[in-house]
Amino acid sequence: MFKLYTFYLSTNGRKVHMALEEAKAAYEISPVNLLKGEQKSPEYLKLNPNGKVPTIVDDGLVMWESIAILLYLAEKFPAANLLPAAAAERARAFQWLVWQPTTFGAPASALFRQMRFTPEDKRDQKVIDQARSEVTKNAEILADGLQGRDYLAGTFSVADMALMPYLHVLAELKLALPGAVDAYHKRLAARPSWQKVLAYTG
């Protein structure tokens, strides 16, 4: 039985939650309330010294870093086909799995923080403009990557799960996204695994 330590609104936690659902893994969630600072408690820091979610525990293996966890789940549940078998498609999945945390995630999160969690009189217009311009550029890169395919690596994979929580956030902000990205987001949002993630409210 996997244990997933997460906060229900965490984008990084949602990736892993979605993958556990897709893998049909037996798991339970141990909530870590980020708003109460529980991620910095001495007990939690013993599991994850970064003081962040997610963390998983699998039969004595304690693991953090959401992308590494996605890859672990893909290996552990081969029948779920969470990574393509062919080298070229697999490489494509790895590319997007690295692009998400290094390029795509931060401006999307920054924009969401400014627009949703910062009172209007405290918002930083420079940060908003910068984040919006990066998000727009990244959405075009994503649209290019989706040309001729429904999923980033051809077939549905952990790469799509890495992106999905951020697409959800951008959709909540009602940003105008390229048609291909909008359709991709809707395709992922319709999956029962994502519906399960959204239904979890801590």
Ligand SMILES: N[C@@H](CCC(=O)N[C@@H](CS)C(=O)NCC(=O)O)C(=O)O
């Ligand atoms: N690189 C880490 C990032 C984890 C992360 O930043 N988690 C956020 C929630 S999405 C968090 O726990 N923030 C709380 C904090 O920094 O105190 C991963 O991919 O797992």
